[in-house]
Amino acid sequence: MSEFKIIFTGTMGAGKTTAIAAISETQVVSTDMGNSATDEHEKATTTVAMDFGSITLDDGDIVRLYGTPGQRRFEFMWGILSKGALGLVILVDNSREKPLDDLCMYLDNFAGLIAETGAVIGVTCTDKGPGPALDEYYEVLLQRKLILPVFPIDARKKSDVLTLLESLFSYLEAAAR
Amino acid sequence: MASSTSAKSRVNQEWVPVCQQALDSLVERTPDILAAVFTTSDGFDVAAYVPNEKISPKKLSAMTSSMLGLAEALVSEAMLGRSNDVIIEAEKGQILLLSVPNVRGGLLLSVIANQKVLIGELLWACRQCCATVGDKIGNP
Numbered sequence: 001m002s003e004f005k006i007i008f009t010g011t012m013g014a015g016k017t018t019a020i021a022a023i024s025e026t027q028v029v030s031t032d033m034g035n036s037a038t039d040e041h042e043k044a045t046t047t048v049a050m051d052f053g054s055i056t057l058d059d060g061d062i063v064r065l066y067g068t069p070g071q072r073r074f075e076f077m078w079g080i081l082s083k084g085a086l087g088l089v090i091l092v093d094n095s096r097e098k099p100l101d102d103l104c105m106y107l108d109n110f111a112g113l114i115a116e117t118g119a120v121i122g123v124t125c126t127d128k129g130p131g132p133a134l135d136e137y138y139e140v141l142l143q144r145k146l147i148l149p150v151f152p153i154d155a156r157k158k159s160d161v162l163t164l165l166e167s168l169f170s171y172l173e174a175a176a177r
Numbered sequence: 178m179a180s181s182t183s184a185k186s187r188v189n190q191e192w193v194p195v196c197q198q199a200l201d202s203l204v205e206r207t208p209d210i211l212a213a214v215f216t217t218s219d220g221f222d223v224a225a226y227v228p229n230e231k232i233s234p235k236k237l238s239a240m241t242s243s244m245l246g247l248a249e250a251l252v253s254e255a256m257l258g259r260s261n262d263v264i265i266e267a268e269k270g271q272i273l274l275l276s277v278p279n280v281r282g283g284l285l286l287s288v289i290a291n292q293k294v295l296i297g298e299l300l301w302a303c304r305q306c307c308a309t310v311g312d313k314i315g316n317p
Contacts, residue, residue, distance in 0.1 A: 029250050029254065030250065031243070031246030031247055031249065031250050032246075033218040033219045033220075033242060033246055033283060034217075034218055034219060034282040034283055035219055036187040036188065036217045036219050036221050036282070037187050037219070037221070038187075039187070046219050047246075048218070048219055048220055048239075048242040048243050048246035049242075049243040049244070049246040049247040049250070050247070069243070071220075073220060073235060073236070073238075073239040074220065074239050074242075074243060076236070076239070076240065076243075077243055
């Protein structure tokens with residue numbers, strides 16, 4: 001049996017805490033505090049340190065799920081949480097003003113982890129407005145010579161989040177060959 | 178004295194003068210304090226005393242929020258009731274992180290002091306400072 005660490009990151013309100021809660025077998029440890037940045041997102045609370053949950057795979061391996069704070073002033077937590085991680089899940093809220101810029105910010109800030117391991121992109125809130133199409137996400141990745149899986153997901157749905165994780169593991173296996 | 182005015186739109190403006198006055202008084206009474214910041218529970222600076230330009234009040238605020246957020250989660254996991262203060266003893270000084278009582282939405286105080294400070298005195302002064310602010314802007 002092995003244990004792996006996967007990081008969930010993305011903008012505030014993209015669904016990181018929700019996604020971890022959707023699949024975690026253990027009660028999620030969260031560090032939510034009242035949200036003052038209501039101009040950025042209207043949600044009542046925001047993650048200030050980390051979320052933590054875990055899930056056991058069919059082969060008995062345990063995946064530890066760490067969620068980062070989304071807001072950039074907490075970027076010191078991104079490096080702390082990334083240490084020893086096996087891979088990265090980037091959640092992008094497609095209803096925000098510039099989702100592709102959001103994606104680029106996380107690609108830049110987690111460039112080291114992505115190069116060493118791998119990443120998968122989950123696009124959320126696709127039903128909330130005319131955001132960019134998936135092709136545009138792939139274009140951004142290609143411009144950076146990155147070939148990463150991109151999926152539209154509902155972070156509340158366990159099956160969607162599991163699909164994202166399975167895709168990440170397939171990517172990591174293929175990259176290891 | 179350097180004070181940060183960032184993200185004031187995200188901060189209850191009535192808190193700012195109360196917190197600034199409390200900080201001035203705390204620093205005057207405790208000369209071993211090197212820096213102190215009042216911050217919202219999600220890490221926006223409300224008032225700051227940070228004379229050393231190498232220390233960022235914004236970063237200090239965000240880190241205070243993370244540390245106290247994590248402390249709260251840890252205390253909850255350990256089933257120890259409510260989380261109070263965090264004390265960090267470092268090679269060259271001490272850091273105290275506290276919550277101001279009874280403030281809706283949450284207000285935190287982070288204080289950095291040199292190694293000469295007596296931790297008991299510092300803790301007492303900081304708790305008094307938080308209580309004063311809590312009395313003025315809190316909702317008991």
